[in-house]
Amino acid sequence: MNHSPALPPVTVLGLGPMGQALAATFLGAGHPTTVWNRTAGKAADLVARGAVLAGTAAEAVAASPLVVVCVLDYDAVHAVLDPAAGELAGRTLVNLTADTPGRARATAAWAAGLGAGYLDGAIMVPTTVVGGPSALVLYSGPESVYEAHRPTLACLGGTAVHLGADPGRAAAHDVALLDVFWTAMSGIVHAFALASAEDISAADLVPYAKGIGALLPDIMDDFARRIDRGEYAGDGSDLLSAATGMEHIIHTARGHGLDTGVLTAAHAVARRAIDAGRGSDSFALLAETIARTPA
Template sequence: MTTHQFSYGGKSLPVTVLGLGPMGQALAGAFLDSGHPTTVWNRTPGKADSLAARGAARAGSVAEAVAAGPLTVVCVIDYEAVHAIVDSAADALRGRTLVNLTADSPDQARAMAAWAAAHGIDYLDGAITTPTNTIGGPHAAILYSGPDDVYATHRTALTALGGTGVHLGTDPGRAAAYDVALLDIFWTTMSGVVHAFALARAEGIDPTALAPFAQAGMGALPGIVGGYADRIAAGEHPGDRSSILSASAGMEHVVRTARARGIDTEVLGAARDIVRRAVDDGHGGEGFSRMSELLMNDLPIRRPGKLSRVH
């Protein structure tokens, strides 16, 4: 670990926050509320006004901001933006800790960790899995990955962000891997939600009339997710309750109805086509959880002009 042994006479650890979009402002506000001397920087200085009014120190440059204490937290749109901010301040960050709460891919996280190591910067990658309004409260959920000792050093300060902080291990890409998997669930689900409302409206159904039935149906999802996880972990996919074949039929009903009403079916149509191929390959009688393995290893993926398999 390269972090300097800073001492503040028992006072709360000074923290720097880079990037003051909605999430960055929430993070800085949570540190302020917990009594941490907080320095902030944003490319557009005016975004720091409300935090400065609450006691945050406004830095004139990134280097000045990170020099204010041993812990810097950055949260911006992607890792390209992170590099645009911190690359010029690498010397100032040397011997300090950078916690990157920006969402991006696991490979980007690992590359960022390698960059930090090359510059003598302790590094934690993280993923915020709850909205801005949860930050600082009991329902916040933040995942971290990176060296155990770096997380242990700053764990107390990071509790200011509220809720549950979970360290997933030393692989710097692990938090991002969890994040993209969870985002996969969320955005695939939300795509289905807006498509369902479009289909309902085309049939003259008021969205507010459909919503209670949709909410009741989605209430079963936590149990389904847990059950599928168990089946996938065990490699067992019984189709006694619901099979890939029946899923294919259900998807076809939706696609046919939507097309008849002139509604785009590209998303569900693509999913239906993959399920059909699983049936054609002889997996129709298995449970739908089997699709997770087929997507990884066995299922032919047809692209324009060629046939390939996922590896």
């Protein structure tokens, strides 16, 4: 790999599937790339393509003004970076590890105490999309730090969005969006289990399930307007009818001996709003009901 001397070097710490995709993308864009991983063998393909394998995390950090870390969680981030903390002063740490907004803010404060710039980020696509036009990466932290490294980060492809100075904002978006994803995934597998119990194959159910999915974008827009305005009139579809439909599903599933924990919990939230006299309101009201749930 012939690197342009005009392109700044980058270090990537952590070579799981996403870390490897990030390092390969920086390499492909022509950035001199140093890599480190606790299991050195994972770097073999990248080294063959021109990456430099550092012997320690501290050596890897010292090699570049921009250090990107992508590991399992923030415990792993600190396990990697605490021994290399002395090398972080004057560098920028871009943490693309998924974790909580609170831990993102705490890690930003830790980095600032070491004299390092800090950006927190959330990669909202699978590894196969990194570097391509469909990639989406969310960043938060000081705008000046983001702007200083935006040209380098842009090679990760697609759309990069800076969400503001609060270092926890990218992680907040990440957990909220993954809440949508994993709750929906739970509903999908439960629906397939329920259909199977009624001798309906997954393949037979899919076309109709996709039709349900196609309704969701307009529902999201409607709910967002209601929630932001605090206006929840039922307008033809209310919590009472929703709760009744949920009860039918729970009754059928229990009749087949299926686990109903997820939907039972959702139904309990709806019932709490109904018992408070809000049965004629929109399902969107439950965003407020959830916010009032005792810890």
